Amino acid sequence: xxxxxxxxxxxxxxxxxxxxxxxxxxxxxxxxxxxxxxxxxxxxxxxxxxxxxxxxxxxxxxxxxxxxxxxxxxxxxxxxxxxxxxxxxxxxxxxxxxxxxxxxxxxxxxxxxxxxxxxxxxxxxxxxxxxxxxxxxxxxxxxxxxxxxxxxxxxxxxxxxxxxxxxxxxxxxxxxxxxxxxxxxxxxxxxxxxxxxxxxxxxxxxxxxxxxxxxxxxxxxxxxxxxxxxxxxxxxxxxxxxxxxxx
Numbered sequence: 001x002x003x004x005x006x007x008x009x010x011x012x013x014x015x016x017x018x019x020x021x022x023x024x025x026x027x028x029x030x031x032x033x034x035x036x037x038x039x040x041x042x043x044x045x046x047x048x049x050x051x052x053x054x055x056x057x058x059x060x061x062x063x064x065x066x067x068x069x070x071x072x073x074x075x076x077x078x079x080x081x082x083x084x085x086x087x088x089x090x091x092x093x094x095x096x097x098x099x100x101x102x103x104x105x106x107x108x109x110x111x112x113x114x115x116x117x118x119x120x121x122x123x124x125x126x127x128x129x130x131x132x133x134x135x136x137x138x139x140x141x142x143x144x145x146x147x148x149x150x151x152x153x154x155x156x157x158x159x160x161x162x163x164x165x166x167x168x169x170x171x172x173x174x175x176x177x178x179x180x181x182x183x184x185x186x187x188x189x190x191x192x193x194x195x196x197x198x199x200x201x202x203x204x205x206x207x208x209x210x211x212x213x214x215x216x217x218x219x220x221x222x223x224x225x226x227x228x229x230x231x232x233x234x235x236x237x238x239x240x241x242x243x244x245x246x247x
Contacts, residue, residue, distance in 0.1 A: 001211065002205040003203065003207045003215075004204050004205055005202075005203055006018075006143070006201065006203065006204050007143035007144055007145070007153065007184040007199070008143070008182070008183075009155075009181045009182055009183055009184065009185075009186055009195065010182040012141075012143060012181070013141075013178040013181035013186075014179070016051030016055065018152075018153045019051055019077055019079060019155075020051050020055050023055035023057035024058070024059065024060045024062075025048070025051065025059040025061055026062075027076050027077060028059075028062055028076055028078075029065060029070070029071065029078055029079070030044065030063065030064050030078075030079045030080075030081065031065055031066070031071060031078060031079070031080045031081070031082075031085070032064065032080075033066060033082040033083070034066040037162070037165075039159070039162050039165030039169070040082050040165065042165070042169050043081050043159075043165055043169055043172065044081050046169050046172040046173055047081070047172055048062065050178075063076065068085035068086075068087045069087070071087075071146075071148060075149050077146070077152050077155075078146055078152070078155070079157075080155070080156040080157070080158075081156075081157045082158075084156065084158070088147065088154075136190055137160065137163035137189070138159070138167070138187060138189050139157070139158065139159040139167045139187075139188040139189075140158045140159070140185065140186065140187055140188065141157055141158075141168075141171075141186040141188070142184065142185045142186075143156075143185070144199060145202045150202070151204055153204065157172075167190070168188055171188045177192070180195060181193060182195045182197075183195045183196050183197035183198075184196070184199050185197075
């Protein structure tokens with residue numbers, strides 16, 4: 001069966017999925033700026049090169065576009081490099097993911113509570129607070145469901161500066177850093193790669209209904225135990241009734 005829970009950036013980083021589903025990338029559309037700087041072109045080539053290294057085949061059928069309107073017209077997985085267009089920023093799932101990632105990045109690295117001198121503490125709340133944040137270059141890889149087609153995915157490679165694209169490109173070609181990418185968002189900084197899971201899960205592929213039921217129960221062991229107990233009770237009751245009729 002071909003069935004996977006998404007978003008899964010580990011599958012993208014290590015196997016190029018979902019784009020590597022077809023080796024020639026004929027089911028992939030890449031959105032890039034109309035006049036991309038060299039750093040964005042490098043990110044595109046590194047990403048496509050990694051996928052080709054996994055499939056063993058060049059991306060001969062990859063579709064490139066600089067028009068965001070075309071994304072809703074083609075039933076393909078989306079690889080986005082550069083900046084999010086306005087049409088995607090307004091999409092609920094993409095907007096929620098990017099805003100949650102920004103909020104997580106802006107959390108203070110360290111928080112120190114400094115009480116005022118000469119004022120005894122009575123309620124346990126700090127009188128003053130010092131937040132320490134790191135202001136450095138940063139890149140982000142995010143994955144989410146395509147806002148246009150339910151069985152398609154969107155992976156965006158974003159950076160805030162040329163230095164951020166340098167971090168992104170180094171991460172794409174470094175197998176050690178790629179191994180730390182997972183979930184739905186990966187934040188790349190000088191200190192390393194931090195991954196997190198936010199947003200809703202969706203499924204790509206197909207399972208027959210009976211395997212769907214088994215898959216759902218496998219994810220919820222308490223439900224599985226309850227269903228097993230119920231089936232055992234019903235079977236025992238039917239067996240008791242059958243023995244009673246025979247006697």
